[in-house]
Amino acid sequence: MGETEQLLLIIGIFFVYILATIGVYQVAEKNGRNFAAWFITSLFCSPIVVLIILMCIGETSEKRKEEIINEELLRKKIREGITCPNCHNPNAKDNKFCITCGANLGAEV
Numbered sequence: 360m361g362e363t364e365q366l367l368l369i370i371g372i373f374f375v376y377i378l379a380t381i382g383v384y385q386v387a388e389k390n391g392r393n394f395a396a397w398f399i400t401s402l403f404c405s406p407i408v409v410l411i412i413l414m415c416i417g418e419t420s421e422k423r424k425e426e427i428i429n430e431e432l433l434r435k436k437i438r439e440g441i442t443c444p445n446c447h448n449p450n451a452k453d454n455k456f457c458i459t460c461g462a463n464l465g466a467e468v
């Protein structure tokens with residue numbers, strides 16, 4: 360193997376490592392994991408190995424809980440819609456006027 364091929368191989372490996380490290384950052388961020396800890400781990404083994412581990416273990420239970428709570432809040436918002444400020448009857452979220460008393464609901468949004 361010539362010197363040029365060796366140099367290209369080193370650059371190639373380096374490039375793959377950089378890409379894998381970016382991947383580790385993105386997966387860690389998405390799954391609510393500590394990037395710094397996983398970055399240090401990737402220095403000891405390999406960012407490619409760490410990336411595979413991160414993908415296998417998925418998101419933290421805290422992150423999952425957070426997502427469930429957000430989903431539930433959104434669902435609750437859609438379900439409840441708008442309560443009329445005048446007669447306190449429930450209205451669909453996108454109603455402009457109250458279906459019971461005809462009060463303007465625009466101010467509520």
Ligand SMILES: [Zn+2]
Pocket residue numbers: 443444445446447448457458459460461462
């Ligand atoms: Zn009303």
